[in-house]
Amino acid sequence: MTQSNYDKHPHVAVAGMEDQCWTGWQSILKCLSGQLNAVGGKILTIECYVGVSVEEIVAAVRSQLPAATVFATSKAWLEHDEIERRVKPFLGNGDPLFGYVSALRMEDYFSPEKLAAMQRAIAAVARGPVVVIGPGASIVHRGDVIVYAEMPRWEAQGRMRRNEMSNLGVENRELKWSLKYKRAWFNDWPVCDRLKLALRDVDFILDTCKPAEPKMISREAARRAYETALSRPFRVVPFFDPAPWGGQWMKRTMALPEDVPNYGWCFDCVPEENSIVFRFGDTLVELPAMNLVFFDPNRLLGSRVHARFGMSFPIRFDLLDTVEGGNLSLQVHPFTDFIQRHFGVPYTQDESYYLLAAEEGSVIYLGLEEGADPGEMIAALEAAQAGDKAFDDERFVCRWPAKVHDHYLVPAGTCHCSGKGTVVLEISATPNIFTFKLWDWGRVGLDGLPRPINIERGKRNIAWERTRSWVERELVNVVSEVASGEGWREERTGLHALEFIETRRHWFSGPVSHDTGGGVNVLNLVEGREAVVESPGGAFEPFVVHYAETFIVPACVGPYTIRPHGEAAGTTCATLKASVRT
Numbered sequence: 001m002t003q004s005n006y007d008k009h010p011h012v013a014v015a016g017m018e019d020q021c022w023t024g025w026q027s028i029l030k031c032l033s034g035q036l037n038a039v040g041g042k043i044l045t046i047e048c049y050v051g052v053s054v055e056e057i058v059a060a061v062r063s064q065l066p067a068a069t070v071f072a073t074s075k076a077w078l079e080h081d082e083i084e085r086r087v088k089p090f091l092g093n094g095d096p097l098f099g100y101v102s103a104l105r106m107e108d109y110f111s112p113e114k115l116a117a118m119q120r121a122i123a124a125v126a127r128g129p130v131v132v133i134g135p136g137a138s139i140v141h142r143g144d145v146i147v148y149a150e151m152p153r154w155e156a157q158g159r160m161r162r163n164e165m166s167n168l169g170v171e172n173r174e175l176k177w178s179l180k181y182k183r184a185w186f187n188d189w190p191v192c193d194r195l196k197l198a199l200r201d202v203d204f205i206l207d208t209c210k211p212a213e214p215k216m217i218s219r220e221a222a223r224r225a226y227e228t229a230l231s232r233p234f235r236v237v238p239f240f241d242p243a244p245w246g247g248q249w250m251k252r253t254m255a256l257p258e259d260v261p262n263y264g265w266c267f268d269c270v271p272e273e274n275s276i277v278f279r280f281g282d283t284l285v286e287l288p289a290m291n292l293v294f295f296d297p298n299r300l301l302g303s304r305v306h307a308r309f310g311m312s313f314p315i316r317f318d319l320l321d322t323v324e325g326g327n328l329s330l331q332v333h334p335f336t337d338f339i340q341r342h343f344g345v346p347y348t349q350d351e352s353y354y355l356l357a358a359e360e361g362s363v364i365y366l367g368l369e370e371g372a373d374p375g376e377m378i379a380a381l382e383a384a385q386a387g388d389k390a391f392d393d394e395r396f397v398c399r400w401p402a403k404v405h406d407h408y409l410v411p412a413g414t415c416h417c418s419g420k421g422t423v424v425l426e427i428s429a430t431p432n433i434f435t436f437k438l439w440d441w442g443r444v445g446l447d448g449l450p451r452p453i454n455i456e457r458g459k460r461n462i463a464w465e466r467t468r469s470w471v472e473r474e475l476v477n478v479v480s481e482v483a484s485g486e487g488w489r490e491e492r493t494g495l496h497a498l499e500f501i502e503t504r505r506h507w508f509s510g511p512v513s514h515d516t517g518g519g520v521n522v523l524n525l526v527e528g529r530e531a532v533v534e535s536p537g538g539a540f541e542p543f544v545v546h547y548a549e550t551f552i553v554p555a556c557v558g559p560y561t562i563r564p565h566g567e568a569a570g571t572t573c574a575t576l577k578a579s580v581r582t
Contacts, residue, residue: 004255005529005546005567010235011277011284014228018281020221025060028206028216032145033065033129035203041144042128044068047137047199048149049288050168050188051156052208054134057149060214061131069125073134074169076114083109083169090187096178096452097433099186101344106136106195109169115140135168135192138199147216148199149206152275152288153189154239154267157181168192185433197294197311209275209286217278217285225278225285226295232540233533233553233560236274236289241265244445247325249357249423253548262325269317269522269550270432302519302555304582313430314347315501315522315578317550320424323357328417329451330365330397330439334461335413339434348412349435350499351428354576356526356548358402359421366408366416367398367471368464378459381438385453391439398468400476405526405574407505409475411498413463425524425548427495427503427578436461479505488512493576502581509572511563514553519579521553523562528573532565 022028032044048054054072061068077083090102122130122141132141159165160177167180168188205222207215217225240256243264250256250263267273271289278285293313297306305314320328333349340346353364368377377396384391397415400408402422410416415438418424436458437451445451466475474496482490487510495501505526506512513536514521525531525545533543533551536559544565545551553560564573 002529004253006254006548007235007546008238008254009277010237011279012225012229012234013279014221014225017217017221017224018283020218021280021283021285022216023214023283025214026064028214029060029064031216032147032204035145036129039144042125043122043130043132043141043143045137045141045143045146046131046133046149046206047146047195047202048133048135049151049192049196050135050184051151051159051165052149053211056208056211057133061133065129065131067127068129068131071118071122071130071132071140073132073136073140076111076118076140077109077169078111080170087183087187091183097182097454098343099182100342102187102190104187104191106191107139109136110139136195138195145204146199146202147204147206148196148202149208150287151208152286153273154275155209156184157273160184193290205287207285207287215283215285217280221280226292229276229278229292230296230299230554230556232557233543233551234276235545235549235551236269236271236276237286238266238268239274241267242446243325244443244451245322245326245328245420247321247323247423249323250319250321263321264325266319266321268319269315269552270430271313272430299556300520300554302516305519305555305580308580309347313520314580315520316426316428316430316432317522317524317578318426319356319548320418320426322418322420322422323359326420326443327365327441329435329437329441330391330393330415330417331435331437332415332458332461333410333412334434334436334457338461339431343434345431345434347429347431347500349429349431350412350495350501351410351426352495352503353408353410353416353418354425354427354493354526355402355404355406355422356425357423358404358406362402362421363399363419364402364406364408364416364422365393365397365419366400366410366414366475367466367468368415369396369398370467370469372396372464372467374459374462374464378455381455384439384442385455390442393439398471406477407479407493407503409478409494409496409499411475411496413461414466414471414475415462425526425576427501427576429499429501485512486510500581502579504577505574506562506577507572507574508562509564509570511561513559513561514577515559516553516555516557517579518555519582520555521577521579522550523553523575523577524548524550526574526576528564528568528571530564530566530568531562531573531575534561534563535559536561
């Protein structure tokens with residue numbers, strides 16, 4: 001087998017800011033103490049994203065700044081029952097998966113009386129330093145020096161699973177992790193993001209991704225890092241997860257740890273959850289990838305995409321591996337009006353499946369057989385869920401043979417799933433939890449419990465007219481050549497007219513020209529060992545990508561070229577590129 005060259009640890013090198021980076025609590029707190037003295041202040045505010053270990057930072061402060069008076073924001077929060085009362089309307093009535101996007105702000109977590117008392121107590125401290133710390137610290141006091149302690153969502157998910165963190169404003173570490181994730185998705189993360197967007201001039205940013213290994217950079221270093229990433233192609237840090245249906249292809253192709261039974265997911269371009277790593281000399285600083293959107297959405301997304309989607313990165317790439325695994329759950333995604341009315345999300349998860357690998361006999365399930373009766377199909381699904389008998393998928397759902405480089409389009413409302421023996425590059429709109437499972441092949445989740453099935457919601461979002469003839473015409477390998485030249489060919493492969501994402505495939509044995517056209521591009525090298533992305537005018541350093549790696553080209557980059565590189569020189573490569581139709 002060819003040795004893996006997939007880069008699991010990509011980073012963006014930042015030049016000239018090594019002296020604006022601090023590692024370890026001793027160095028960090030010495031810097032912050034010196035900064036307080038330099039500005040003639042005494043109050044250090046450490047604003048924290050939910051999931052940051054406030055306890056670790058407080059312990060470090062007490063060790064390194066023993067004279068400091070520490071105020072934790074949790075002491076000024078509302079009582080637990082009142083916080084629960086305010087959050088509950090956004091969590092649904094006992095629903096294990098879904099809620100409604102919260103309208104709360106961080107200010108809503110504070111007791112006015114406790115907040116006023118804490119502010120008086122801070123003012124009464126005669127000598128500094130005074131440290132105000134926790135989510136909402138900047139509301140308690142803006143501080144003479146302000147630090148923002150970061151937490152990427154992928155790391156927060158790990159802490160939830162390990163019972164190392166609670167949700168915002170409550171102590172619930174022992175709660176089932178999926179319920180903590182749901183609460184974070186619908187409430188905590190929106191609340192924290194609203195506050196983060198209002199804090200554009202913090203003095204320092206703190207990387208708390210690895211326990212006991214803090215890194216800190218100055219505002220100037222952060223600006224340089226973001227500007228560097230936005231001037232060139234870049235990758236976010238992929239993370240991998242097992243699944244009940246997970247396979248073995250990614251383990252082999254990407255040289256992943258063998259002690260994990262399977263890998264079902266590779267999240268390699270989900271900026272809301274991924275992190276991005278910046279290298280300052282020998283120091284690696286890991287921050288949420290969404291910081292780039294928040295920093296300059298027009299340069300990253302393009303003004304038209306920003307105007308349409310706001311502070312959202314609308315394109316998502318991930319990999320689904322079922323090689324030596326099982327079928328994904330048969331599912332459907334909600335219509336746009338349904339997701340808006342029931343969940344408060346502005347757009348839905350239209351998507352497509354692009355095949356990177358397919359074993360002989362593997363299939364994609366997509367659309368309904370001609371004459372499928374809605375009543376009979378729903379009755380069969382409900383009987384299967386009740387354990388009466390297995391769902392007769394062949395009677396109701398179309399199967400399509402899966403081959404490498406096939407592209408199946410999946411607009412919302414279409415019944416679908418990938419069968420066993422495939423690796424799918426899933427290209428979709430960003431909302432990533434709104435999957436209504438209709439049938440899960442009678443299996444249980446990784447926790448040994450049946451996974452939630454959503455037949456009631458699902459049946460209200462099935463486009464029953466999408467039967468075999470329509471699907472074959474509209475959704476199966478709808479490929480057309482767009483242009484060609486010496487050593488390259490460009491094809492349009494989708495997505496469907498009902499979806500906002502456009503995809504183009506380029507086959508190339510030499511340089512092929514691209515242009516962002518004023519909108520963000522997301523690409524994956526779907527054929528070939530290695531390629532290099534270059535600027536015709538030398539605006540950025542050559543950027544090397546490897547097979548199956550996803551990379552982002554900011555809108556402001558404009559023209560760029562891609563050609564085979566290194567081991568792939570003299571061979572034919574292919575990329576699949578996604579952009580927002582305008």
